[in-house]
Amino acid sequence: MSDSRNAYYDRIAPNHLAPLWTRLKSLVPKEPTPVGVPHRWAYSEVRPHVLESADHISAKEAERRVLILENPALAGSSQITQTLYAGLQLIMPGEVAPAHRHTQSALRFIVEGSGAYTAVDGEKTMMQPGDFVITPSWTWHHHGHDGEPGKAGPMVWLDGLDIPLTHFFGSTFREDHADEEASVIRPTGDALARYGSGLLPVGWRNGSLNSPVFNYPYARTREALHALTRAGAPDAHAGHLMRYINPADGGWAMPTMATMIRLLPAGFATLPYRGSDSTVFIAVEGQGELRVAGQRFELTPHDIVVVPGWMAYTLHASQDLVLFSYSDRVAQEKLGFFREQRLPA
Amino acid sequence: MSDSRNAYYDRIAPNHLAPLWTRLKSLVPKEPTPVGVPHRWAYSEVRPHVLESADHISAKEAERRVLILENPALAGSSQITQTLYAGLQLIMPGEVAPAHRHTQSALRFIVEGSGAYTAVDGEKTMMQPGDFVITPSWTWHHHGHDGEPGKAGPMVWLDGLDIPLTHFFGSTFREDHADEEASVIRPTGDALARYGSGLLPVGWRNGSLNSPVFNYPYARTREALHALTRAGAPDAHAGHLMRYINPADGGWAMPTMATMIRLLPAGFATLPYRGSDSTVFIAVEGQGELRVAGQRFELTPHDIVVVPGWMAYTLHASQDLVLFSYSDRVAQEKLGFFREQRLPA
């Protein structure tokens, strides 16, 4: 039997046909096998490397002077998870990272420093630690640091991109701008005032899948998180968890990456939780840890932890802990793939 | 012919039948005939009457101590336009306007005073001049003034309700609360933090057609309006015009009444505009006038002007002029009735 079957398989192969039944169980498995491993980048260890990069290359030469955070189990892939990319970008006073655009969407979560800006689609925004900044797909953008060289300090932020996702769908386009800096045509703060104040201009329609607000300042976000602590208990599996939204439709702020922020009061620990989305966390304030698969990852400000999809984890706060995170949940929800489990202790 | 027709009409009348052809042109006219007239209530003239009302009745006895602004052409109707109601409400220190709920939706635009609050659906908000406050349909609400009687001043706001609309659709329900004050179960500021900061709680869904934000503070609104003035010219027919939105879907903040606010820079005048919606304006800051149908209505702070639908008007600012307005535009848009014309000078 097996021989005749094998002979048949050989006969059909030249026609680019193959039996499903020998592969069915692996193609359509009972449960997902996580891709990649959980990992923590301690900011105290990573920071010197990030700063040293300025000795080796300028922002201009590098185009983007970034150290990629690569999942230890996916070496060489430039992936922090199967679907996401992460990196730490450095800009020094006086530098400009030249203008380009691409179909990949980018988020920036500001880690340290001051004086740098990003210019997106004709508007410049100054970046402060804790700010969440969006570079929508196919918008011209460049970054710069207005500080005085030698006097002002470096500026570092976390970059999150959907590079693997865009690659998978084969929709990767890039264009370099003729000039180092794209034109700035609106005053700083315009988008936040226009779209992020509880009002919208009459007659305006969003032509994008992204939020028209592209800088969500930490001051306002922090205030919102603390207000939640006054109004009720944190969610047992997530803490006080909020998502950044697109005010034009109430959906997620970006079409491919879900961005969230949460506060866990000192002493609070979550029950185990897992989702089909893979997630990148960065600690903003406070102290705590994330436990996953028998490992304990300490969380102090700016530490970054990745948790692949469908791995259950818990969060523990020793001091009031604020965590920003991004994942592919929004893409999974749109495609009908998102699943989550709220597990008992 | 006419005789036989008339005889026929008489014969069918007992069957509750009537010919369309004798009525067609009036039932389906070429153009709308405005209902009501444009009118201005000068706040300086109206204010003494509003304050005097406290001598005649308490908030408790009145349930709501309000002077209705009645369209001069619709006397006795309690209507400021065919579809809208407006009134000026007064609350004195130490008073409570007792809790009730109704299917009518209400908006409050705060005119003067401080120390009063409204409690809506379990949350109390302190009202400041220029704030826009929503009481959604069928939510328990009461108002009160925490100031010390004899020391603190009165508080006055503009009430806008969809009473005629609700009445027309025959969906009028009201319930009085067992207690004078409905329970307050969330801290002040909770809704704004939770829903009005560019984020939304993960997993939350809006169970209402109204915005979950129910107080849009004037400080933030004012900042947004002024930011617009730095980014471009005002719209030729409207000025810098924004609409209050529901962050859960980007739509209008309320399902039956469109609420808007605009800034006209000093010296700016609009081109003539008309919409099929009838509109109530209240001046917030500055100085100017509204011209309609050959009349000039001065606009100084707190003056109220009504313009019936399909009457062209212009706005003129002698000083930076901020105008809040509400109309039935959102209802008209949903039903396919909204039309507007941007006319030449």
Add this chain to the structure above:
Amino acid sequence: MSDSRNAYYDRIAPNHLAPLWTRLKSLVPKEPTPVGVPHRWAYSEVRPHVLESADHISAKEAERRVLILENPALAGSSQITQTLYAGLQLIMPGEVAPAHRHTQSALRFIVEGSGAYTAVDGEKTMMQPGDFVITPSWTWHHHGHDGEPGKAGPMVWLDGLDIPLTHFFGSTFREDHADEEASVIRPTGDALARYGSGLLPVGWRNGSLNSPVFNYPYARTREALHALTRAGAPDAHAGHLMRYINPADGGWAMPTMATMIRLLPAGFATLPYRGSDSTVFIAVEGQGELRVAGQRFELTPHDIVVVPGWMAYTLHASQDLVLFSYSDRVAQEKLGFFREQRLPA
């Protein structure tokens, strides 16, 4: 006290101010008071009058030769309910009812005859008994009868329009076409094929709030109703009740009038039901009755019954009973006004 209050009321009246507290309970009542009364037009009684109208006036002279079904309690208003209009339209072989357009939306439910058509927005559709046909707001339309005068029979249908609603919102516009017949530019059946077959043209977007399908043939509708009877019990308060939909969004087929059809199996009776919408019913097939407010209205084919909003009614089928109905429910839902009660026996 009363005297001083009255003096005060008199003093403020010239300023177009009135106290709310003397009117509050009537403006914001505890429950709606139905407007109009329930009524039945027996088709057998009404039909001779409709046919006789052809002796008095031509379709061309009448523009639309229609007998208005006027609510007995609203004589002279041309209203069958507070928000809706109904009429029976007659067209004779060889006639044309000339082209016009208006902001009022119209539905046609075909009663009897064959050979007549309606042309809407460039497409002609032949009308068969039981078909539901839409004339969207502001689309050119004319009707005609291709039958041979003297040989072919008359054609009668029920017209449902949102005339009172459009009037209330003051958005009434009408235009008469330069020609008696507007141009027909697409073949008959095009819209149904293009939009009503479970597919839509790639790239097409609906520019209207109405369904792009404008004739829902009874043959397909009837089949759907009967399929429901094979799959489960009828709803206890409604029977097998379906709504005509807009395939572009799954919403109601029209923006202001909800259109529904239902089948009650022989012997079935509903439990009492009331909604805040007022409803017009027409019997299509079978036999039964509608009971409301102590009255029993027999239902035989083409009989028309109106039930004002918030009046509880029951339906009883002695033979398999098919009922078409229209109401303002869709408008009420959009505005947050719709309420319904499913009452016990």
Add this chain to the structure above:
Amino acid sequence: MSDSRNAYYDRIAPNHLAPLWTRLKSLVPKEPTPVGVPHRWAYSEVRPHVLESADHISAKEAERRVLILENPALAGSSQITQTLYAGLQLIMPGEVAPAHRHTQSALRFIVEGSGAYTAVDGEKTMMQPGDFVITPSWTWHHHGHDGEPGKAGPMVWLDGLDIPLTHFFGSTFREDHADEEASVIRPTGDALARYGSGLLPVGWRNGSLNSPVFNYPYARTREALHALTRAGAPDAHAGHLMRYINPADGGWAMPTMATMIRLLPAGFATLPYRGSDSTVFIAVEGQGELRVAGQRFELTPHDIVVVPGWMAYTLHASQDLVLFSYSDRVAQEKLGFFREQRLPA
């Protein structure tokens, strides 16, 4: 310089950090490089292999007796494109392919035979050539052939699944049913009558991202296509192209795979077109060819052709040609990735 940089790269590697600047151009390329190659499976060549599979394994043993159509450039991957799977499934009279469910969504496009059914989520539908059938994510389904063994013929259909997509997102779950056949609880035809007749049950809400209609019969689809030919010229780049829709929202019928059908009149040829989506075509009726990258693929009934994303192709009809196709366009649209180019001759 290069040496010191390399030393730096080596130093940071143990921290799972890598420089972006050495990889930027390949990670974020100027244009997509198509994955896989265009290919044609002639049904006349493939069919004998499909039929022979019945000699080697039963439907029950195979669970699904399918020959995978594997892209020649992606051997061993079970992929017809980077994101899609395709296979030809055979069922013989008397057989049952046992019930299971999985997060992968499946479409069936029926190729030949009669007498077989698929049962999805409690309803059985008989499959006819040209029918488009949906198995939504996570719904129980089994297939069977009611024909008499030895008398009735085999039945073959094309399976399209989003296996690579589901795998990429790591959301792969499968469950085998306790019984060979899942319960059938609704009569055949129920879903089409209930959801596919231009009506929807009052009160029903779709709990799924898929269309509630799960069999789109070819008879109705074909009629729609031919109606289009009477109403205007075909689109220059696509022919008369329609998409299967979800009547609950007007969107695509499935959340991850866009399904389309088109008719090209005899003699018509399209201008070159490319989209970022990769597409699988199957010829339904007629004769023609698809030209891509210098190759000509003949199209006769049941021939299958794959075109990777961003490769321009033209279609040529020698006889009236009907083509069904599926692609990942719907996923790309939701995520903001879809791009298309309509090229000149």
